[in-house]
Amino acid sequence: MRPRHAFLIIAIGVFALAAACGGGDPEPAQPGDAGGGIAALAQRLRDAGAEVEAGGAVDQPFFAVPGQLLTVNGAAVQVFAYPSVEMAEADAAKVSPWGDTIGTTSVLWASPPHFFRDAELLALYVGGDDAVVELLTSVLGPQFAGGATIAEPDVPVVSEAADAAARAALAERLGVPADSLLLVRAAGVTFSDGALGCPQPGFGYTEALVPGFELLYEHEGVRYEYHVSEDGAQLTDCRGEAGPVQP
Numbered sequence: 001m002r003p004r005h006a007f008l009i010i011a012i013g014v015f016a017l018a019a020a021c022g023g024g025d026p027e028p029a030q031p032g033d034a035g036g037g038i039a040a041l042a043q044r045l046r047d048a049g050a051e052v053e054a055g056g057a058v059d060q061p062f063f064a065v066p067g068q069l070l071t072v073n074g075a076a077v078q079v080f081a082y083p084s085v086e087m088a089e090a091d092a093a094k095v096s097p098w099g100d101t102i103g104t105t106s107v108l109w110a111s112p113p114h115f116f117r118d119a120e121l122l123a124l125y126v127g128g129d130d131a132v133v134e135l136l137t138s139v140l141g142p143q144f145a146g147g148a149t150i151a152e153p154d155v156p157v158v159s160e161a162a163d164a165a166a167r168a169a170l171a172e173r174l175g176v177p178a179d180s181l182l183l184v185r186a187a188g189v190t191f192s193d194g195a196l197g198c199p200q201p202g203f204g205y206t207e208a209l210v211p212g213f214e215l216l217y218e219h220e221g222v223r224y225e226y227h228v229s230e231d232g233a234q235l236t237d238c239r240g241e242a243g244p245v246q247p
Contacts, residue, residue: 037081037121038068044139045072062102063091063122075132078124088120092144096214097187099146104199106225106238113146158186162213165232170217170224173237184223185216196227198238210234 042052055069058078064087067080082088092115094103099113107113109126114133116123118140125132133147163183171178191197191212194205212229228235 037119038070038079041079041118041121041123041139042070045070045135048135048139050135060124062094062105062107067122067124072125072135073129073132075125075127075129077132077136080122080124082120082122085120088117088122092117092122095145097145098185098216100216100225101197101214101238104197106198108223114143115145116140116143157188158183158213158215159230159232161232162215162228162230162235163232165235166215166217166226166228169235169237170219170226174219176219180219182218183215184218185214187214188212189214189227191227191229194234196229196234196236198227198236 039054042054045052050073053071055071055076058067058069060067060078060080063080065080065082067078070077070079080088080091082091095115096102099115100107100109111127114125114127114136116125116136121140123136123140125136133143137143163186164178167178167181170181189197189212191210193199193207194210195203196210196212197214199205210229212227212234215226215228217224217226224237226235226237
C-alpha cells in the first residue's frame with residue numbers, strides 16, 4: 001500500500017523584522033551581508049535611477065542565511081548575501097522553475113515571486129510590477145526562477161496517465177468533478193527517489209530515480225500542487241496536514 005507523503009506548506013509573502021532606514025544614507029553591513037554586498041547592490045540600484053531605502057532583517061526558512069529588506073521604488077526586495085558563490089548557487093539550485101517549491105518546501109506566494117542571483121547575492125521580489133522586474137534584471141541579470149521565467153503554453157504538456165491520476169486524487173479530495181480542475185502548470189521532473197520531492201519523516205522510499213511531473217491545478221481561485229510519476233502510479237499532494245499554515 002502506497003504511504004501518504006506530506007510536508008509543510010507555507011503561505012508566505014514579504015515580511016520585515018525592523019523598520020526601514022532613510023533611503024539616502026549608506027546601508028550598514030547586516031548579519032549575513034558578506035563583504036557588504038547588499039549595500040553595494042543598493043548603490044548599484046541607485047546608480048540605475050532607483051530610489052532605495054534600507055530596511056531591517058528578513059528571514060526565509062528555506063535559505064541558509066538571513067537577509068535584508070530593500071525598498072526599491074516602493075517595492076519590497078529581499079536580498080541574501082552568502083559567504084561564497086558556491087553557497088549562493090546551492091540555495092539557488094533548490095528553487096523550482098516557478099519558485100513554488102524550494103527544496104522540500106512548497107510555497108504559496110501572495111504574488112508572483114521573482115528570484116535573481118548575482119555571484120554571492122540572491123534577491124527575491126514578490127509582486128507584479130514589471131518596472132521593478134526590469135530594473136532588477138538590468139542590475140542583477142535575468143531571473144533564474146519564478147514569474148515568467150518559463151513561457152507557459154496554453155495547454156501544459158503532461159502525460160495522460162499522470163494528469164488522470166492527479167485529477168482523480170484532487171477531485172476526490174475536493175468532492176468536485178475531475179473536469180472542473182484547471183491544469184495551469186506542468187513541469188517534467190526526474191525525482192531523486194520514491195518520495196517525489198516530498199519526503200515524510202518516518203517513511204522509507206525507493207532510491208531509484210522516478211521520472212514524472214510537478215503539476216499545479218486551480219479550482220475556484222485556489223491552486224493545488226501534485227507531484228506524480230510519469231505513469232501515474234505514484235503521486236503526492238505534498239501537504240503537511242498537521243503543519244501550520246502562515247497567512
